[in-house]
């Protein structure tokens with residue numbers, strides 16, 4: 044108790060110095076949290092991937108589609124429980140800046156495979172009944188102020204023409220990490236229009252999503268699926284959903300690595316700043332430490348005294364930084380919602396930031412504690428006189 | 429000018445036997461104490477005098493167990509403190525020595541009362557007992573009205589009285605004071621000296637005091653002159 048009192052009073056002794064260090068620490072932890080959240084957001088698709096989903100696509104490139112007839116064949120493979128399919132529609136809403144993912148999906152099975160998209164039963168039924176219905180993520184609906192029954196106009200680019208869809212359902216994410224900015228409409232509607240205008244492009248799926256019974260069989264099942272279409276004119280490549288999602292972000296790995304490194308550089312810098320502050324503080328108090336030692340207090344007490352102060356500063360700064368991270372992330376997430384639709388501070392980030400704060404506090408105290416421990420009382424006291 | 433008032437003296441509480449101490453400064457070795465012998469009886473009040481740099485503080489620090497001699501033995505209350513390890517020596521200091529410094533050396537973030545309580549944190553006492561002991565010590569030095577003042581709110585003389593309260597609160601075997609009046613005005617110095625004298629006479633505290641000031645030394649029962657590392661007691 045007395046020790047804690049002493050630590051707190053010591054912390055408040057050089058108010059300006061302590062305040063500035065705490066603010067520095069807060070900024071560093073804020074930056075750390077945001078940078079980590081950016082990385083998390085970048086990999087949101089990867090971490091949302093389910094281990095019991097595989098994705099089958101054209102072996103040459105995702106640009107080339109696969110015949111819709113493949114679905115029945117894939118369903119026959121042992122261990123496969125359901126198969127859905129989708130096409131990347133792209134298109135433009137208002138103008139290019141209003142980006143959100145737009146996909147044509149098989150209406151019967153797609154949402155079965157993605158339980159993380161939570162849709163009210165009646166809305167799903169309405170979607171399955173109406174050819175040009177669409178289901179849209181909650182965030183997107185909020186952003187554009189759409190209401191059920193509204194008509195949404197898209198201009199096609201991969202699939203040219205003017206497209207109209209009626210909003211029949213709104214999905215919300217089962218977890219915070221579910222992307223709520225996607226736009227789904229019916230594959231059979233797309234195909235129907237294509238049959239009229241571009242018949243050679245009808246009858247294809249962009250990729251298949253395959254649900255398997257046992258995630259541990261994913262390797263074998265992937266091989267079986269790809270074997271089915273070996274030597275056909277459209278060979279397939281099947282991989283886990285995670286690997287598939289990873290393919291999208293892999294090319295940015297270097298950038299993500301850079302962001303990660305920067306987040307730790309920030310931490311290293313603040314560690315040096317705090318270590319410097321504590322070294323300065325301890326040097327000024329060396330004669331007090333000498334008095335404490337004279338009275339019989341040991342190095343353990345000095346360690347607790349110095350590291351206690353250091354950790355108090357680090358933790359106060361860390362908590363302030365984490366508290367600030369929420370409003371900042373909120374604004375940031377809103378601004379970046381098209382690029383990084385899932386922007387949430389993960390509890391792991393907070394846990395990590397707290398641990399780091401404590402570690403910084405402890406490490407920053409190491410050098411001054413060592414000096415105080417090594418100090419010889421008689422010479423430290425003679426500095427006073 | 430050594431003068432022992434009782435001829436049937438009890439065995440000394442402090443026995444300094446053939447102490448040598450030198451410091452290195454760069455490549456130079458400075459011999460500070462060269463074969464010091466001294467015996468101090470229990471309840472004595474000893475003044476160590478001598479010119480600046482003669483080794484008074486060094487000797488006091490050795491007796492108080494905050495420095496170690498190069499050679500010789502230091503027996504305090506029967507313990508050869510030169511043989512104690514770092515931890516044991518710290519524990520020994522906490523139990524046997526009360527310190528009074530020239531510049532008071534109170535912790536500025538603690539009130540007078542809290543400063544006096546500080547050495548009691550190393551004792552097995554309840555908070556209430558600590559408080560009681562500390563209040564008693566502060567009463568003894570006449571500062572019962574200022575116990576919640578911080579050092580910066582006290583005069584030099586008052587701070588030194590708090591320091592004396594801190595030195596006696598553990599009821600030590602020995603009180604060591606290094607120029608306790610060196611930083612005080614005349615009135616405060618007189619008060620502090622009177623207090624030390626009272627501790628010696630009324631409570632039979634053994635006191636070793638380093639001083640420059642002949643008026644301070646007058647209060648002592650015994651005076652030793654140190655010059656160039658040896659006693660010069662003629």
Ligand SMILES: Nc1ncnc2c1ncn2[C@@H]1O[C@H](COP(=O)(O)OP(=O)(O)O)[C@@H](O)[C@H]1O
Nearest residue numbers: 422451452460479480481482483484485486487
């Ligand atoms: N820690 C130390 N390191 C080096 N030299 C010291 C140290 N402490 C004291 N000295 C030297 O030892 C001599 C005696 O010092 P000290 O005991 O403080 O003298 P006094 O208290 O009599 O003035 C001085 O020359 C001083 O410079």
Ligand SMILES: [Mg+2]
Nearest residue numbers: 484485486606
């Ligand atoms: Mg001295």
